[in-house]
Amino acid sequence: MDKIKIFAPATIANVGPGYDIFGLALEHIGDTIEMSWRDDDQIQIDPLDGFPEIPVAASKNIAGIVAQEMLKKQNIKKGLNIRISKNVMPGSGLGSSGSSAAGAAFALNELLGKPFSSTELIQFAMLGEKATSGKAHADNVAASLLGGFTIIKGYKPLQIFNIPFPENLYIAVVHPQIEVKTSDSKKVLKKELGLDAVIQQGGNIAGLVAGLMGNDFKLIGASMNDLIAEPIRSFLIPGYHQAKKMVLENGAIGCSISGSGPSIFAFTDGKAKAKEIAKLLSDFYNQLEIDNKVYCSAINKKGCEVKL
Amino acid sequence: MDKIKIFAPATIANVGPGYDIFGLALEHIGDTIEMSWRDDDQIQIDPLDGFPEIPVAASKNIAGIVAQEMLKKQNIKKGLNIRISKNVMPGSGLGSSGSSAAGAAFALNELLGKPFSSTELIQFAMLGEKATSGKAHADNVAASLLGGFTIIKGYKPLQIFNIPFPENLYIAVVHPQIEVKTSDSKKVLKKELGLDAVIQQGGNIAGLVAGLMGNDFKLIGASMNDLIAEPIRSFLIPGYHQAKKMVLENGAIGCSISGSGPSIFAFTDGKAKAKEIAKLLSDFYNQLEIDNKVYCSAINKKGCEVKL
Numbered sequence: 001m002d003k004i005k006i007f008a009p010a011t012i013a014n015v016g017p018g019y020d021i022f023g024l025a026l027e028h029i030g031d032t033i034e035m036s037w038r039d040d041d042q043i044q045i046d047p048l049d050g051f052p053e054i055p056v057a058a059s060k061n062i063a064g065i066v067a068q069e070m071l072k073k074q075n076i077k078k079g080l081n082i083r084i085s086k087n088v089m090p091g092s093g094l095g096s097s098g099s100s101a102a103g104a105a106f107a108l109n110e111l112l113g114k115p116f117s118s119t120e121l122i123q124f125a126m127l128g129e130k131a132t133s134g135k136a137h138a139d140n141v142a143a144s145l146l147g148g149f150t151i152i153k154g155y156k157p158l159q160i161f162n163i164p165f166p167e168n169l170y171i172a173v174v175h176p177q178i179e180v181k182t183s184d185s186k187k188v189l190k191k192e193l194g195l196d197a198v199i200q201q202g203g204n205i206a207g208l209v210a211g212l213m214g215n216d217f218k219l220i221g222a223s224m225n226d227l228i229a230e231p232i233r234s235f236l237i238p239g240y241h242q243a244k245k246m247v248l249e250n251g252a253i254g255c256s257i258s259g260s261g262p263s264i265f266a267f268t269d270g271k272a273k274a275k276e277i278a279k280l281l282s283d284f285y286n287q288l289e290i291d292n293k294v295y296c297s298a299i300n301k302k303g304c305e306v307k308l
Numbered sequence: 309m310d311k312i313k314i315f316a317p318a319t320i321a322n323v324g325p326g327y328d329i330f331g332l333a334l335e336h337i338g339d340t341i342e343m344s345w346r347d348d349d350q351i352q353i354d355p356l357d358g359f360p361e362i363p364v365a366a367s368k369n370i371a372g373i374v375a376q377e378m379l380k381k382q383n384i385k386k387g388l389n390i391r392i393s394k395n396v397m398p399g400s401g402l403g404s405s406g407s408s409a410a411g412a413a414f415a416l417n418e419l420l421g422k423p424f425s426s427t428e429l430i431q432f433a434m435l436g437e438k439a440t441s442g443k444a445h446a447d448n449v450a451a452s453l454l455g456g457f458t459i460i461k462g463y464k465p466l467q468i469f470n471i472p473f474p475e476n477l478y479i480a481v482v483h484p485q486i487e488v489k490t491s492d493s494k495k496v497l498k499k500e501l502g503l504d505a506v507i508q509q510g511g512n513i514a515g516l517v518a519g520l521m522g523n524d525f526k527l528i529g530a531s532m533n534d535l536i537a538e539p540i541r542s543f544l545i546p547g548y549h550q551a552k553k554m555v556l557e558n559g560a561i562g563c564s565i566s567g568s569g570p571s572i573f574a575f576t577d578g579k580a581k582a583k584e585i586a587k588l589l590s591d592f593y594n595q596l597e598i599d600n601k602v603y604c605s606a607i608n609k610k611g612c613e614v615k616l
Contacts, residue, residue, distance in 0.1 A: 020507045021514060153515040154508060159530060163518050192500040198509065198536065199328045200462060205510045206329060207461040209517040210471050222467060228506065 003036030004110045005307045008103025009147065009300045010088045011095035012171070013139035013259040016224035017204035023095075023143030023150045025300035026171065030144070031086050031099040032307065033063065035107040038079035043067055048085040062097050062128040063104035069127050070108050074115060080108070089293075091179040093259035098140025101128030106145060106304035119158060121145055140259065147303025149212060165212040169220075170274035170298055172252070174281035175263040176237065177291040188232050197227045217253050217269055224254025224267070237262045239288050243281060252277050271296065311344030312418045313615045316411025317455065317608045318396045319403035320479070321447035321567040324532035325512035331403075331451030331458045333608035334479065338452070339394050339407040340615065341371065343415040346387035351375055354391045361398060370405050370436040371412035377435050378416050382423060388416070397601075399487040401567035406448025409436030414453060414612035427466060429453055448567065455611025457520060473520040477528075478582035478606055480560070482589035483571040484545065485599040496540050505535045525561050525577055532562025532575070545570045547596050551589060560585050579604065 009030040015022035038044065043058035058064030063082050071078070082104065090096045105121040105128075116124070125141035142160045143150045153159040193201070207223030210216070234240040234257065243264055244255040251273055252266035264281065268274040278294040285292035317338040323330035346352065351366035366372030371390050379386070390412065398404045413429040413436075424432070433449035450468045451458045461467040501509070515531030518524070542548040542565065551572055552563045559581055560574035572589065576582040586602040593600035 018510065018514070021510050151511070151514045151518065153511040153527075153530065159511075159515075161515070161518065161527060163522070189503065192502055193506050194500055195497065195536070198501050198506055201506065202326065202329050202510060202513045203459070203461040203467075205513045206326070206459045206517045207467075207469070209514045210459065210469065210521065213518065213521045214471070219461070219469060223461065228503070 001111050001113070003034065004107050005032065005034045006103055006107045006110065006304055007032050007307050008099040008106060008144050008304045010099050011140045011143040012173070012265050013095060013098075013137075013143065014226065014229060014257070016208060016254060016256045017201050017226050018139075018151070018208065019226065019228040020137050020139055021152050021205070022208070023139035023152075025143045025147045025303055026094070026173070026295065026297040027300040028297065029088050029094070029295055031084055031088075031103045033085070033100070033103040033107050034083040035104070035111060036081045037111070038081055040079045041077050042079040044079070044081050046081065046083045048083050053090060054084070054086070062132050063100045065131045066101050066104040066124050066128040067108050070105065070112070070116070070124050074112060076112075089175070089177070092175045093257065093261045093263040094173070094175065095140035095144060095259060097132045098125070098129060099144050101125035102141045102144035102304055104128070110306060118145060119160065122160065123158060143303070145303050147301050149299055151209070163209060163213050165299055166215045166217065168270050169212075170268045170271050170296065171265050172247070172268060172274040172277035172281060173258060173263055173265045173295040173297070174243070174278065174285060175293045176239070176285050177293070178238065178262050188236075189229060190232070193228065200225070201227050220267060221253040224256055226256060229260070230257055233257055233261050237264065238290060239284065240264065243284055246280060246284060247277050250277060250280055271298070309419050309421070311342065312415050313340065313342045314411055314415045314418065314612055315340050315615050316407040316414060316452050316612045318407050319448045319451040320481070320573050321403060321406075321445075321451065322534065322537060322565070324516055324562060324564045325509050325534050326447075326459070326516065327534065327536040328445055328447055329460050329513070330516070331447035331460075333451045333455045333611055334402070334481070334603065334605040335608040336605065337396050337402070337603055339392055339396075339411045341393070341408070341411040341415050342389075342391040343412070343419060344389045345419070346389055348387045349385050350387040352387070352389050354389065355394065362392070362394075370440050371408045373439045374409050374412040374432050374436040375416050378413065378420070378424070378432050382420060384420075397483070397485070400483045401565065401569045401571040402481070402483065403448035403452060403567060405440045406433070406437060407452050409433035410449045410452035410612055412436070418614060426453060427468065430468065431466060451611070453611050455609050457607055459517070471517060471521050473607055474523045474525065476578050477520075478576045478579050478604065479573050480555070480576060480582040480585035480589060481566060481571055481573045481603040481605070482551070482586065482593060483601045484547070484593050485601070486546065486570050496544075497537060498540070501536065508533070509535050528575060529561040532564055534564060537568070538565055541565055541569050545572065546598060547592065548572065551592055554588060554592060555585050558585060558588055579606070
């Protein structure tokens with residue numbers, strides 16, 4: 001194969017109590033990546049949509065880093081053109097870097113004739129995450145590659161699985177357009193958690209998994225609490241607590257920070273409610289005079305996919 | 309109703325990664341409690357099977373404490389005869405005190421014409437647990453009262469739910485007859501957990517719930533790791549690591565400490581394998597010249613029940 005065009009979905013990581021464990025893929029938003037072989041051995045990055053902050057040097061661009069690692073592993077000296085069209089801004093908390101890393105890994109694997117397993121692709125994409133955020137976390141890249149609701153059971157060895165979720169579960173997302181870099185956002189987290197908090201967090205993790213698998217919206221909602229990131233990162237997001245209160249009072253099932261923020265997401269029962277909640281969130285941030293984008297989505301079951 | 313006889317199952321708490329969260333009820337082993345009204349206002353405890361270490365003063369016996377609290381709440385001044393027949397030794401890690409607390413709450417609720425909800429019974433039983441172990445943990449009493457595989461989602465407010473599990477999931481238990489008191493055993497645990505350990509523990513909690521609900525024995529087994537209690541309490545149980553290694557090499561799905569120990573349990577696929585594993589465990593402790601009792605059981609779906 002000479003060239004390919006793929007879509008790599010944006011993702012919500014952490015998903016309430018699942019810090020560094022849970023991830024889910026969104027529909028329609030994410031990266032479109034076109035990748036083709038070159039005659040020379042250069043990797044040329046070309047962001048289509050003009051995000052000036054995306055580095056174009058292959059060794060600094062997350063897609064370039066992932067591609068270089070994969071080519072090195074396969075001992076291939078060919079170059080690549082990588083054209084990335086993003087519709088999720090970097091620093092949104094919607095796995096912008098993860099989509100590019102996952103998408104690059106998926107696209108190059110297709111070009112190469114699929115030599116790598118899904119787990120290997122996740123591992124390559126994690127190398128990209130490590131280069132940008134300082135930590136090789138898998139929650140965004142696994143969700144983007146595999147689609148669905150993904151759980152990182154462990155990192156040593158890397159064990160990832162998907163769980164079923166209610167068909168009618170929708171997501172409203174608002175991205176208040178202030179920038180919170182993952183690498184900054186990780187710095188403010190506590191390095192230890194008290195045993196009582198560990199127990200509460202565990203109860204919420206168990207509740208969210210059981211609620212999703214058992215179609216129990218009430219249990220899902222009751223479990224959407226986080227004692228690791230939310231208490232700290234919420235202070236970096238203007239209006240977070242008011243916004244959360246408002247969406248819960250208006251029928252959202254649960255609400256939390258997407259990834260390291262500043263995006264906020266809410267689970268809803270059905271698409272109409274997701275639209276209503278997204279509108280409320282947009283109005284809320286408009287009132288605060290903070291530019292924002294809102295999205296509505298079901299959970300994307302496909303993950304990365306070839307576009308024709 | 310003047311008198312009643314009930315069975316309150318023994319339980320396994322923690323169940324691998326679910327410290328203070330997960331519990332399950334066993335079949336056939338536990339407390340049989342006969343309870344009847346007295347003409348005076350005394351609460352008379354009468355342990356049938358002669359465990360000399362069980363206090364018979366109502367204010368010190370866990371069943372007596374629970375009964376007193378329930379009568380106080382109902383503003384009833386009548387006395388009770390409580391005859392407790394135990395076939396699980398106190399200090400086994402099989403929820404011996406929890407069975408008595410749960411059984412007393414269940415029996416008295418029947419005698420009173422069921423004024424209390426399951427959650428209220430759990431809360432009364434927790435008062436008994438608090439009096440004996442210093443902490444009002446719910447994992448044993450909830451499993452004994454409700455049966456099945458129970459999850460304590462949170463304590464404030466108390467939220468408990470059951471999850472489905474594979475029909476063919478069996479349990480082999482060995483109780484090496486050395487005493488580890490819960491109150492001592494809690495003392496040795498760390499008060500804080502590092503963030504990496506919290507993430508691993510969370511992954512295992514999610515994996516165990518998903519494995520149980522999804523009939524995935526492999527995932528259940530991979531998730532039976534605990535970073536809170538097992539690394540510390542295992543040192544209080546002679547031969548623990550060898551025993552665990554042996555049962556896993558012989559086809560057990562997973563193995564961990566029951567409650568605060570010293571009992572050890574293993575999950576198996578089917579009853580025959582549970583019997584085989586129980587035999588291996590018994591032989592192992594016989595070789596170490598440590599008196600032991602072994603049990604085989606499915607998960608008890610009924611919880612506390614009236615005996616005719």
